[in-house]
Amino acid sequence: MRSHDETMMLQTPFHSRVAKACELNQWDEWKGYTTPAAYTEVEQEYFAVRNSTGVFDLSPMTKYRITGADAELYLNKVMTRDVRKLNPDRVGYTIWCNDAGQVMDDGTLFNFGENNYRLCSYTRVMDWLQWSAMGFDVEIIDETADFGALAVQGPTSCAVLKAMGFKGIEKLKPFGISHFPFEDAEVMISRTGFTGDLGYELWVEPPKAITLWDRLFDAGSNLGIRAIGGNALEMVRIEAGFLQAGVDFVPAEETVRIGRSRSPFELGLGWLVDFDKGVFNGRQALLKEKREGSRYAFVFLDVEGNKPAEHSFILKGNKEIGTVTSAAWCPTAKSNIAFAQIESKYANSGENLTAEIYYQTELKWTRLLAKCHVIDSPVFSSPKRRQTPAPDF
Amino acid sequence: MTNARYDVVIVGAGHNGLICAAYLAKAGRKVLVLERNEQVGGAAVTHEFSDGFRVSSCAQWLYQFNPNIRAELKLDQYGYELAAENLSTIALSADSNHLTLSSAELNGASVTESDKKAYQLFIKQMLKFSGILAKASERRIPKLLEANWGDRFALFKLGLEMKLLGKEDMQDLLRIALINIYDVLQENFDNDLLKAALSLDATLGTHMGPRSPNTVFSFLHRRLGEVFGFNGVSVVKGGMSTLSQALANAATANGVEIRTAMPVSRINSTADEVTGVTLANGEVVEASTVVSNADPKTTFKSLLGFQKLETGIIRRVSNIRMQGNVAKLHLALDSLPQFDGLDENQSGQRLIIVSTMDAMERAFNSAKYGEYSAQPVMDISIPTLHDKTLAPEGKHVLSALVQYAPYKLAQDWGSVKEDYAQLLVERIDEFAPGIEEQILSWELLTPVDLEREFHLTGGHWHHGEISLDQIMMTRPFPGATQYAMPLTGLYLCGAGAHPGGGVMGLAGKNSAQEILRSNRSKTNLAGKKENVA
Numbered sequence: 001m002r003s004h005d006e007t008m009m010l011q012t013p014f015h016s017r018v019a020k021a022c023e024l025n026q027w028d029e030w031k032g033y034t035t036p037a038a039y040t041e042v043e044q045e046y047f048a049v050r051n052s053t054g055v056f057d058l059s060p061m062t063k064y065r066i067t068g069a070d071a072e073l074y075l076n077k078v079m080t081r082d083v084r085k086l087n088p089d090r091v092g093y094t095i096w097c098n099d100a101g102q103v104m105d106d107g108t109l110f111n112f113g114e115n116n117y118r119l120c121s122y123t124r125v126m127d128w129l130q131w132s133a134m135g136f137d138v139e140i141i142d143e144t145a146d147f148g149a150l151a152v153q154g155p156t157s158c159a160v161l162k163a164m165g166f167k168g169i170e171k172l173k174p175f176g177i178s179h180f181p182f183e184d185a186e187v188m189i190s191r192t193g194f195t196g197d198l199g200y201e202l203w204v205e206p207p208k209a210i211t212l213w214d215r216l217f218d219a220g221s222n223l224g225i226r227a228i229g230g231n232a233l234e235m236v237r238i239e240a241g242f243l244q245a246g247v248d249f250v251p252a253e254e255t256v257r258i259g260r261s262r263s264p265f266e267l268g269l270g271w272l273v274d275f276d277k278g279v280f281n282g283r284q285a286l287l288k289e290k291r292e293g294s295r296y297a298f299v300f301l302d303v304e305g306n307k308p309a310e311h312s313f314i315l316k317g318n319k320e321i322g323t324v325t326s327a328a329w330c331p332t333a334k335s336n337i338a339f340a341q342i343e344s345k346y347a348n349s350g351e352n353l354t355a356e357i358y359y360q361t362e363l364k365w366t367r368l369l370a371k372c373h374v375i376d377s378p379v380f381s382s383p384k385r386r387q388t389p390a391p392d393f
Numbered sequence: 394m395t396n397a398r399y400d401v402v403i404v405g406a407g408h409n410g411l412i413c414a415a416y417l418a419k420a421g422r423k424v425l426v427l428e429r430n431e432q433v434g435g436a437a438v439t440h441e442f443s444d445g446f447r448v449s450s451c452a453q454w455l456y457q458f459n460p461n462i463r464a465e466l467k468l469d470q471y472g473y474e475l476a477a478e479n480l481s482t483i484a485l486s487a488d489s490n491h492l493t494l495s496s497a498e499l500n501g502a503s504v505t506e507s508d509k510k511a512y513q514l515f516i517k518q519m520l521k522f523s524g525i526l527a528k529a530s531e532r533r534i535p536k537l538l539e540a541n542w543g544d545r546f547a548l549f550k551l552g553l554e555m556k557l558l559g560k561e562d563m564q565d566l567l568r569i570a571l572i573n574i575y576d577v578l579q580e581n582f583d584n585d586l587l588k589a590a591l592s593l594d595a596t597l598g599t600h601m602g603p604r605s606p607n608t609v610f611s612f613l614h615r616r617l618g619e620v621f622g623f624n625g626v627s628v629v630k631g632g633m634s635t636l637s638q639a640l641a642n643a644a645t646a647n648g649v650e651i652r653t654a655m656p657v658s659r660i661n662s663t664a665d666e667v668t669g670v671t672l673a674n675g676e677v678v679e680a681s682t683v684v685s686n687a688d689p690k691t692t693f694k695s696l697l698g699f700q701k702l703e704t705g706i707i708r709r710v711s712n713i714r715m716q717g718n719v720a721k722l723h724l725a726l727d728s729l730p731q732f733d734g735l736d737e738n739q740s741g742q743r744l745i746i747v748s749t750m751d752a753m754e755r756a757f758n759s760a761k762y763g764e765y766s767a768q769p770v771m772d773i774s775i776p777t778l779h780d781k782t783l784a785p786e787g788k789h790v791l792s793a794l795v796q797y798a799p800y801k802l803a804q805d806w807g808s809v810k811e812d813y814a815q816l817l818v819e820r821i822d823e824f825a826p827g828i829e830e831q832i833l834s835w836e837l838l839t840p841v842d843l844e845r846e847f848h849l850t851g852g853h854w855h856h857g858e859i860s861l862d863q864i865m866m867t868r869p870f871p872g873a874t875q876y877a878m879p880l881t882g883l884y885l886c887g888a889g890a891h892p893g894g895g896v897m898g899l900a901g902k903n904s905a906q907e908i909l910r911s912n913r914s915k916t917n918l919a920g921k922k923e924n925v926a
């Protein structure tokens with residue numbers, strides 16, 4: 001494949017199939033890759049994920065392979081959580097910080113056992129990973145282009161994979177990893193995803209990508225399978241309460257202005273910070289923040305009405321106390337949800353606030369003051385997400 | 394067996410480590426100093442380089458040792474003694490038209506009246522500028538970010554002191570601070586030798602040529618001594634070890650325990666604080682405060698270990714520029730060398746071989762590309778003219794700081810050492826004909842030797858370049874000023890900390906003051922307050 005300095009846009013290993021399915025011809029850019037915003041109709045794609053199976057090409061996701069005698073020790077310093085507690089053949093959600101205790105990115109960490117890990121991230125962080133590696137015996141390889149990946153998500157996703165012949169896939173536990181022979185190679189399947197429902201991610205070497213796609217869609221033809229683009233994924237991840245780097249926070253090392261980055265505590269990710277494990281990047285700053293308190297808090301807001309509170313100011317009385325980073329009308333939960341960063345003292349469950357929403361119809365702008373309140377948890381969470389063996393429907 | 398326990402452990406008995414120890418002990422702390430080498434003093438020591446011939450191993454001139462430290466630690470009672478004071482600098486000229494530079498005036502057959510006048514004005518102005526630097530050197534430097542009121546006040550004072558210079562001087566300082574000594578000297582003087590002589594003080598001990606940025610700052614740093622009352626360089630009786638021994642005596646008299654030939658292999662720490670040190674012999678010493686006199690790279694990379702540090706710090710430490718360029722040549726001489734045009738008294742002054750600024754810049758060019766220059770710059774001392782104890786009766790020692798001898802030489806230094814020594818001797822021979830025949834034996838210490846023997850990373854004079862990005866609030870690296878380091882209880886006290894190197898002592902003293910302010914050293918590891926008188 002050509003590298004990104006030889007071509008404007010890279011293509012994923014599934015591109016020929018993706019392009020064919022992308023009837024709307026609506027494309028986005030994702031870390032140098034061309035990636036579909038929507039294939040047919042966003043609503044249909046959304047309902048495929050919620051009612052049957054949606055397939056999302058996540059090949060552009062940055063992937064690093066981290067190996068070497070000190071790999072675990074090393075990752076334990078880079079990540080805020082205790083990596084030693086992540087067992088082999090398990091995946092962990094993780095974040096990492098700079099020395100100022102500000103979140104650089106979130107991602108997933110795959111433990112393949114014996115000091116062999118894969119880190120998937122939104123940002124490209126090779127530079128940081130290499131600096132952090134000084135003093136450790138580790139090797140870090142960017143394997144972004146070495147694997148194609150498809151997220152297969154939704155209530156029928158397990159049935160689809162079973163129909164494909166992945167025997168025993170229903171036994172795979174949430175965040176588990178399993179390997180299956182595929183053609184004369186293998187597919188790695190992890191029970192992970194970004195949708196809050198039952199779902200899997202399939203990892204394959206590029207030469208097998210097209211076959212994987214074809215067989216997947218064959219197997220799913222009676223199970224409501226449908227390719228989904230970035231726009232539908234955006235809806236489901238907001239419904240499920242997942243943060244998006246670059247949207248809900250600016251990766252710390254990419255911020256230019258002082259004060260624009262956020263700490264784990266300010267993003268509601270304090271549960272990923274483990275002070276019991278020794279030195280890690282951001283530790284000193286985070287200890288200080290813990291002692292002295294955080295500036296902001298991340299909250300889910302249930303907003304009155306059905307106008308998404310995109311980019312809204314959040315008010316307490318007349319006082320501006322924060323802003324919305326992500327917002328969507330969530331069809332399944334039938335609620336109007338916003339992620340907001342507000343001054344920490346207002347982050348109390350049930351706190352009544354106001355969203356100052358601006359929207360435009362036929363060139364006319366309207367300002368809407370919508371009541372909203374802080375809710376404790378995301379509005380969508382399917383019990384199927386945790387069931388093992390995974391249900392068929 | 395239970396581990397030994399102290400309030401403070403200091404790694405390294407360089408002059409700064411000893412000073413820090415003495416002040417801490419004076420304030421009632423129980424202090425242990427651990428030195429890797431056989432003798433105390435670090436780069437301020439004397440050694441016998443040939444049978445019966447002794448010389449100051451690294452530092453040979455005393456020109457900025459802080460007088461308050463001398464008084465407060467009563468060093469005169471503990472053996473501090475100078476063999477000569479306030480020596481002039483003589484820039485040697487091939488045609489014997491030497492120039493003599495003193496604090497007060499400039500002399501020489503070839504200098505014009507206008508240069509003489511310009512010299513006095515220039516020295517006066519530089520003294521003013523160094524005065525501001527001196528004030529900033531005698532105290533802890535404010536932090537830029539997260540400043541508390543004390544820091545803000547200190548910053549304000551620094552600004553005020555600059556303002557008090559008067560409008561013209563302040564504008565001048567702001568203008569020249571960021572250009573280079575070459576341009577500044579071109580603006581002020583005509584005489585090439587004079588310009589070269591002054592630019593030596595701006596570049597000696599650095600990885601910079603006269604045209605490098607930051608050279609004005611390093612010139613002002615060198616001139617701190619004039620603010621402290623030095624009028625030229627001094628020679629310590631018995632070599633630099635006498636000073637270091639006096640410091641060690643003062644420290645021990647205050648209760649400090651010093652152990653030499655005791656390399657520390659590790660500074661021990663939990664995730665958040667230091668707990669003591671482990672010696673190379675396996676012994677563990679516990680202390681809630683550990684002070685490192687070793688350079689920052691040694692401290693963070695070897696003693697703490699990068700595994701124990703957050704990545705941002707690792708990046709900053711790795712980026713500290715510290716490439717030494719100074720070699721040290723020691724000659725044991727059968728008799729006093731005869732420099733053309735110099736009498737015996739003059740031969741005892743500071744003799745420098747510099748030619749022109751352009752030649753020096755070219756010499757630096759070589760160093761940039763990993764070569765030593767065929768046109769070395771030298772700073773020569775004949776200590777035996779002031780101190781007969783250093784050599785057998787009638788014999789002499791010549792000691793020279795030689796620049797540019799890059800730490801990172803393309804070849805192996807070992808394989809070219811003799812050639813280089815020969816080249817240096819031939820260079821001196823141009824000014825002191827016949828010296829070659831007077832040599833009984835010689836020693837050349839390259840930056841690589843200095844690193845090995847004195848444990849200075851890169852063989853660097855200042856434990857890290859003295860330049861605007863690595864001074865004051867950004868010394869040794871941004872975010873780690875005020876002597877206190879990222880782990881609670883860890884401090885730096887050596888040349889790598891503000892205000893930098895040279896046998897000055899302020900890094901050690903300031904560090905002690907900072908440690909006393911923090912109060913932690915009063916607390917033992919169990920968290921109990923100990924009684925301090």
Ligand SMILES: Cc1cc2nc3c(=O)[nH]c(=O)nc-3n(C[C@H](O)[C@H](O)[C@H](O)COP(=O)(O)OP(=O)(O)OC[C@H]3O[C@@H](n4cnc5c(N)ncnc54)[C@H](O)[C@@H]3O)c2cc1C
Pocket residue numbers: 404405406407408409410427428429430433434435436437450451452453454455456457655656657658686687688691719720721794843847848849852853854855856886887888889893894895896897900
């Ligand atoms: C060649 C040369 C010539 C110089 N000439 C002059 C001059 O003429 N005039 C002048 O004023 N300055 C001169 N300088 C600069 C001056 O000598 C230094 O800046 C100064 O001595 C530094 O003092 P310090 O106490 O900060 O550190 P050092 O003197 O470097 O002391 C550090 C001490 O720590 C010890 N140490 C390191 N690691 C360990 C360990 N693991 N365990 C135990 N101990 C350890 C070292 O052995 C050393 O004793 C010269 C420097 C050089 C290299």
